[in-house]
Amino acid sequence: MLHSYTARVTSSAKLSHTAAMILQAIHAGHVYGFSVMETTGLPSGTVYPALRRLERDGLIGSQWESQRIADADQRPARKYYRITPAGKITLQASRMRYPLLARLFPVSAGGKA
Amino acid sequence: MTSRTFHAAILRNAAVLVPAPRRADWLAEWNAELCYIDRDATAFCLGSFRDALWLRCHTPGAIRRMFSMDSPLRCVLFLVSLVALTLSLIFPFRDLWRPLWSPPGAEQFALAILQMYLVALLVLAALWPPSLGDYPADPSGPSVKIRLRRWIFLAAKFVLLTPIPIFLSVALLPVFPGAPSILMFVWIFGFRWVLADQRRRCPVCLHFLSNPVTIGSPSQSVLGRYGTELACPHGHGVLYVPGAPTTWSSRQRWQYLSS
Numbered sequence: 001m002l003h004s005y006t007a008r009v010t011s012s013a014k015l016s017h018t019a020a021m022i023l024q025a026i027h028a029g030h031v032y033g034f035s036v037m038e039t040t041g042l043p044s045g046t047v048y049p050a051l052r053r054l055e056r057d058g059l060i061g062s063q064w065e066s067q068r069i070a071d072a073d074q075r076p077a078r079k080y081y082r083i084t085p086a087g088k089i090t091l092q093a094s095r096m097r098y099p100l101l102a103r104l105f106p107v108s109a110g111g112k113a
Numbered sequence: 114m115t116s117r118t119f120h121a122a123i124l125r126n127a128a129v130l131v132p133a134p135r136r137a138d139w140l141a142e143w144n145a146e147l148c149y150i151d152r153d154a155t156a157f158c159l160g161s162f163r164d165a166l167w168l169r170c171h172t173p174g175a176i177r178r179m180f181s182m183d184s185p186l187r188c189v190l191f192l193v194s195l196v197a198l199t200l201s202l203i204f205p206f207r208d209l210w211r212p213l214w215s216p217p218g219a220e221q222f223a224l225a226i227l228q229m230y231l232v233a234l235l236v237l238a239a240l241w242p243p244s245l246g247d248y249p250a251d252p253s254g255p256s257v258k259i260r261l262r263r264w265i266f267l268a269a270k271f272v273l274l275t276p277i278p279i280f281l282s283v284a285l286l287p288v289f290p291g292a293p294s295i296l297m298f299v300w301i302f303g304f305r306w307v308l309a310d311q312r313r314r315c316p317v318c319l320h321f322l323s324n325p326v327t328i329g330s331p332s333q334s335v336l337g338r339y340g341t342e343l344a345c346p347h348g349h350g351v352l353y354v355p356g357a358p359t360t361w362s363s364r365q366r367w368q369y370l371s372s
Contacts, residue, residue: 034146037157044146044160049167056171076145 018042020094020101022050023083026060027091028105031080039105051081059087116154120147123158130165132172139168185266185319188310192273199280225293226279233300241305246352246365248316254369255317255349263316270307278303313352315345316367322352331357338362345370 015023021040030039037047054060060081070077083091095101124143131139143161150157182188237243245267254260278299285292313322322343329339340356354365 032146033142034149044157045163046160048143048160048164052164052167052171076141076148078145079142 014097015090015094017098018046019050019054020091020098021104022047023054023059023087023091023094024101025105026081027083027088028107030105031082032078033081036081054087055081058084059090060084120154120158123155124161127158127161127165130162130169132169132178135168135172139165182310183321185314189266189269189273192270192277195277196273196280199277199284202284203280226296229293229297230275230300233297233304236297237301237304240301241308242364243308244364245308245312246367248367251369259317263311263319266319267307267311270310271304274303274307275300312365313343315347315349317349317369318345318347320346322346327356329356335359 018040021042022036025036025039028039030036033044033048033051036042036051037044040047042050051060051062055062061084062079062081064079065077067077121144124140124147127143128136128140143158143164147154147158182191278296281299282292282296314320315322323346324344326342327340328342329337331339333339338353338355340362341354343352343354345351348370350367350369352365352367355362358364
């Protein structure tokens with residue numbers, strides 16, 4: 001059990017720089033796809049598949065915004081992403097690998113860090 | 114066409130690649146994000162294809178379902194695309210096979226093809242029983258139109274399969290001069306596939322039968338039933354396929370669930 005846990009953590013810690021950037025951006029409070037795109041400067045064809053991959057690996061979770069809130073703002077409901085505890089551990093490991101990551105997108109005061 | 118309609122159309126086209134259970138959610142997310150884009154919306158929308166393709170490739174069984182021939186329409190489209198593909202293969206070699214269509218060569222070629230076609234049908238009938246099984250006439254069963262559709266589907270498969278080996282052998286002629294000799298074998302196995310495909314489809318909706326259940330055991334084949342039962346996923350009936358052919362039950366038998 002411990003072996004499988006270690007193997008999972010080790011494998012998930014080996015994120016690509018792009019995936020680590022996206023994870024850091026979400027951690028910094030950029031919680032929807034377009035916001036991640038704007039922050040990282042990555043194209044949509046890179047950001048969205050990466051979000052799916054991170055979600056599949058359990059590093060982020062997603063949730064639809066309440067329709068009531070969206071209707072009040074007269075806009076369509078968005079899908080918000082949040083970092084999971086496993087994602088935080090992986091991000092911590094990725095920061096060791098990519099030391100400048102935290103400086104790229106510092107966690108804002110309103111962020112969910 | 115306004116730019117918004119154009120971008121929505123791009124997203125809808127990309128959505129076709131997304132596995133059906135996730136499509137609505139996926140499209141809603143992309144459409145919601147599109148509302149916030151103020152520049153390079155086309156580039157943004159084109160990225161959706163990569164996302165859709167990623168989902169298609171990483172959803173278990175999605176690729177298999179994409180190429181599944183469960184639906185009769187998909188099966189016919191698959192054969193039509195094979196005909197188109199093999200036809201496109203012979204175009205680069207059109208100078209080589211042009212003599213085949215000139216008057217003296219054409220007759221010989223057509224005669225040889227016809228001969229092989231007939232031999233293939235004879236061999237098929239001799240090796241494997243061409244029967245499709247027992248489909249009892251039931252007054253409460255499907256209408257004549259539906260029953261006719263089944264035979265049209267079978268005929269369409271035979272007709273579409275016929276030119277594929279011809280085009281393929283002509284295309285292979287420059288690299289493999291003996292290609293026409295294998296024509297007959299391709300037909301034999303192709304027609305065998307057509308019959309096998311027809312046997313495992315529901316006679317009403319023409320979709321593949323599913324949920325195979327083994328009933329009985331080999332030792333019960335004398336007094337009881339031993340074989341496999343398959344059901345139509347749309348509830349039209351049940352097919353019994355005998356495990357060991359006997360004198361009283363040698364062919365598969367269909368039973369309409371309405372009866």
